[in-house]
Amino acid sequence: DGGITQSPKYLFRKEGQNVTLSCEQNLNHDAMYWYRQDPGQGLRLIYYSQIVNDFQKGDIAEGYSVSREKKESFPLTVTSAQKNPTAFYLCASSMGQKNQPQHFGDGTRLSIL
Amino acid sequence: QQQVKQSPQSLIVQKGGISIINCAYENTAFDYFPWYQQFPGKGPALLIAIRPDVSEKKEGRFTISFNKSAKQFSLHIMDSQPGDSATYFCAARGTSYGKLTFGQGTILTVHP
Numbered sequence: 059d060g061g062i063t064q065s066p067k068y069l070f071r072k073e074g075q076n077v078t079l080s081c082e083q084n085l086n087h088d089a090m091y092w093y094r095q096d097p098g099q100g101l102r103l104i105y106y107s108q109i110v111n112d113f114q115k116g117d118i119a120e121g122y123s124v125s126r127e128k129k130e131s132f133p134l135t136v137t138s139a140q141k142n143p144t145a146f147y148l149c150a151s152s153m154g155q156k157n158q159p160q161h162f163g164d165g166t167r168l169s170i171l
Numbered sequence: 172q173q174q175v176k177q178s179p180q181s182l183i184v185q186k187g188g189i190s191i192i193n194c195a196y197e198n199t200a201f202d203y204f205p206w207y208q209q210f211p212g213k214g215p216a217l218l219i220a221i222r223p224d225v226s227e228k229k230e231g232r233f234t235i236s237f238n239k240s241a242k243q244f245s246l247h248i249m250d251s252q253p254g255d256s257a258t259y260f261c262a263a264r265g266t267s268y269g270k271l272t273f274g275q276g277t278i279l280t281v282h283p
Contacts, residue, residue: 062214093273098180100260100273101215116270148214159205160271162214 061085062163064149069168071136071143079134079166081149087161088154090132094118095146095165104147107132108154136168144170175263177274184281190248192277194261197242201263205271206235206246209258218259219246251281 062083071077083090089108093101103116107126121140126132132151136143146167150160177194184190194204202223207215221228221235221244228235234247248255261274 064214098275100177100275101271102273103270106270150214159217159220162207162216164212164214 062149062151062161064147064163064166066166067164069166070171071168072171074138076135076137077168079136079147079149079168081132081134081163082130083132083149083151083161083163084130085151085161086129087151088129089152090126091150091152091160092116092122092124092132092134093148093150095148101148104134143168175261175272175274177261177277179277180275181278182280184251184279186251186253186281186283188251188281190246190251190255190279190281192246192259192261192279193243194245194263194274195241195243196263196272198263198265198272199242200265201272203264204235204237204244205262205264206233207260207262207273209260209276215260248279251279253281253283255279256281 065080091106092104095101102118104122105124107113113126123135146165148165149163152158152160175196205220206218208218209215219230219233221237223239232249237244259277262271264271
């Protein structure tokens with residue numbers, strides 16, 4: 059089945075540690091996105107990528123980094139500079155053309171030890 | 172101007188009733204308005220979407236009503252069922268390539 063796979067489902071980070079969240083899609087979508095979800099705040103865009111080797115900052119990019127070396131993969135690194143990393147992280151993808159729907163993975167929940 | 176305001180934060184409805192969730196926006200550049208449904212521990216799933224040249228769109232028990240002049244749109248769930256209990260998000264997409272702005276979410280509980 060085509061879809062978006064996020065791993066791991068749960069992740070724990072120690073103080074001062076960088077962690078990387080994986081996102082893989084087999085939908086042949088051009089665009090990929092990372093969102094952060096906090097209770098009562100909806101989804102906020104961290105980074106997005108329209109094509110391989112290109113990405114743009116979203117609304118809350120500070121403390122995060124991404125790469126897009128392959129069309130299928132868009133990993134997110136939560137760096138030690140992100141002081142409040144505890145959240146539910148969601149990856150999405152779309153065909154990239156305007157008005158094409160975004161499809162979401164099932165998320166990674168990151169907590170601080 | 173990029174915000175999408177969603178209400179209510181939570182909603183309790185009896186089985187068979189109508190659930191109504193409202194969203195308002197200010198940015199007139201928004202031109203695509205999807206609704207997502209999210210169950211606990213899962214990612215949001217696209218439920219239904221509308222463009223501003225249409226005032227209403229219906230898919231099964233789910234209807235979007237769109238008022239362009241008021242810059243408001245709403246989701247109506249007819250004959251609500253306990254299986255509809257989830258968090259619902261409205262969103263809007265503007266001229267930025269693929270970028271969605273989400274509302275804060277509504278937690279819907281349908282009692283049997």
